Amino acid sequence: MQEKYLPSEIERAAQAKWTASQAYRASDTSERPKYYCLSMFPYPSGKLHMGHVRNYTIGDVLARYHAMRGYNVMQPMGWDAFGLPAENAAIANNVPPAAWTYANIDHMRTQLQALGFAIDWSRELATCKPDYYRWEQWLFTRLFEKGVIYKKMATVNWDPVDQTVLANEQVIEGRGWRSGAPVEKRDIPMYFFRITQYADELLSGLDRLPGWPERVKTMQANWIGKSVGVRFAFRVSAEGGTTSPSPLAGEGRGEGEDLLWVFTTRADTLMGVTFCAVAAEHPLAARAAESNPELAVFIAECKQGSVAEADMATMEKKGMDTGLKVAHPLTGEEVPVWVGNYVLMSYGEGAVMAVPAHDERDFHFAKTYGLPIKQVIGVEGETFSLDGWQEWYGDKTRGRCVNSGKYDGLDYAAAVDAIAADLKSLKLGEKKTQFRLRDWGISRQRYWGCPIPIIHCDHCGDVPVPADQLPVVLPEDVVPDGSGNPLNKRADFVNCTCPKCGGAARRETDTMDTFVESSWYYARYACPDFDGGMLDARANTWLPVDQYIGGIEHAILHLLYARFFHKLMRDEGLVSSDEPFANLLTQGMVVADTYYREAEGGKKTWFNPADVELRDGIAFLKSDGQPVIVGGTEKMSKSKNNGVDPQALIDQYGADTARLFTMFAAPPEQSLEWSDAGVEGAHRFLKRLWKAAFDHLQVRGSVTAYMSGDLGNLSDEAKALRRQLHQTIQKVGDDIERRKQFNTAIAAVMELMNALAKLEGDDAMTRGMRQEALEAAVAMLAPIVPHIAEALYAELRPGAALAWPEVDEAALVQDEIELMLQVNGKLRGQVRVAATADKAAIEDAALASEAAQKYLEGKPPKKVVVVPGRLVNIVI
């Protein structure tokens, strides 16, 4: 055995061995129980960052642990290969996105292999390849025909200078990232997935996911946002005596010109309505603006700025009176209609009733614009005042109706019921379940994505591309220049014939949201080579995924879309399960400091932490020695350029050290602030482990008592160590399998190794004991540091396969245990009692102890609390 720990050598050897034996090839036909362990696939941005290392090491630990426990494990890997960064790189470097992407994939694959992950590379896929997206296009055409996909107008960010649609990320403080021009909202036609049709199932399904973190389920439930309320209408005061069509016959907003529909969860406050507010895009607003130039200007102002909801919600609430009046549905009273920049056209009806007395936002709006405020809810002992908002105004659990005529005295539920019933009898409204969730718009005006398989024909309309003409292949030699969609300039792509009538037609040039590809890749891994359809029977062999691992930032969108897609595939008969991921581990973010410089016009250039050095608390760019601005600690990302390259770590210390450190530095669900310190310690531990095995093996020949079962002659010290060994085996298994807390598993093995180093003696029994402990320690570490474990196990047990150690219950037995002794809840000493002692015996022993006597001073205790196995608390 080599005396020195040489990571590069043993890692190369171990990886060569695994590759040669196809050690991580998953069997589609095994009798053993399956364990499908999946980590979120990476976007091929260039090189791996620490977030990847963390994510894939967590997955690898679980995959390898389960393999050691006898499971047929599948751990696949692929590439989320379409996306905006490839187009940005193309603009910056004049390289086709395809070439850039494929080069990145090759480099990152090499990096993943150098980290020694137990990946079944035979299942590798890339979403930008036609043999993958072909089936996405096929499903699209199926769903389009079923009506699950439909077309409607939607609002996007428009850069008037670059003449292009901008992603929210490309809008910086209301301006286009490249042009710096103020961004406008623009309505364009888009294709939508009818995800709202599945809203109820997506919500109720959360209750059947015990293996998901509560926080993720809560976030999804809130996102779906089911609320029961009342949808009702105000009559728009007639300006020519038009009559209303049957108000409940239609659906959607603004049917007819004479009804203003709104939705509310607070129908109990309906008597307190003092105005209505509509979105700037609402038809009523447009109508009022025709004869009101000032209003038209205001509406145009509202169309400035980004469409991001976070921007909408944080901007100053502004409004303007339209001059229009509507009639209160119950009192007939005249109510003014305002345009509010805070009313979202995309949510509900694009219009809201305003009750300033009992809604905080309405309250402030009414105060700003001098609108009336009418109290209609009262709480006993509280006084309503117009001076300022108080929490109880909006509390529906405590209030009763006041100033509300016949509804006075009713509580929330009774008032909602009574008012809904009255609206219904007036045919002006009824109870309705509403979701916050909106349909999923998937059209993107971008080149580097999956083409939407639709052909536009002047005669036949939007025609889905027939299955035998799929895939619609994206040309890979295009270099975008940042303006418009380059596919529009490709006549060879655009011009086609209509599949229905055979006439000249135009191909759709929008591509799909990249979330579509990532919504079903987990299923395709079961059968990546199947060319007869989207999925074959192997999908049901492997699904659902037993363990899914990925960043917490995906808690809502990606995970909700993937759940939705699974149900779409189920309803197409492609999979038989209801949910894609049985267990979910959301790893915390790897965060790092950010550094930037700001050009005139607010454009920021971000610098990588590796290129920055700190002197006297000021950050300087290494290349030019000039200062940069410190931007705070944020998620490692391409856009903030604060990713730390793990390659240097691997080159210097080896993959095992990189893996050990990332698992040891923090528990997986917590965010991990990157720092170089600490890596050294992980490496030192591996060196000590190597040396301990080496020293032991120098005298291997004399190990006779090894696992003989006859442990009677062990010294007390050795017995205690053996107890610790088996406690450690128990703990590490529990930490990995149940708690998924790898940092404490590693700490426990470190403690064991520290104790083992102190164990004296070279007799046969002690050496046997040491052999047992070393084998177990190496095996327990194998999922985390597989290369060194492979090498050491081969020395400790030549020819044997790595096996997870079994707990010897007999080793865990203790005769005496130590309890802590508290006096008035403060630790004052210890008590030793027999492990079998009952409560009375423990109490007697505690009271008799020196420490207790000292504090009791001969007086009897007030109370004695005994927690067997833990403590005695004497209350004086």
Added chain:
RNA sequence: GCCGGGAUGGCGGAAUCGGUAGACGCAGCGGAUUCAAAAUCCGCCGCUGGUAACAGUGUGGGGGUUCGAGUCCCCCUCCCGGCACCA
């Protein structure tokens, strides 16, 4: 703004069901080894007072429940993630 999460020594973190706060590691300090350094090994290490034994204090801030609170409840501050076109 809304939804979700977090805050524990100089630092990363541990304390799994309300029961010894600070495991394990990093940094630091002292020592051994060495011509010297690196590496390695041994010891110390929350804060205050004390030579020490020990005492007090301490888990972002304020209040509460309990024999006992880092852990449960209420209020507050700050930080992070998501907010539908970043992935």
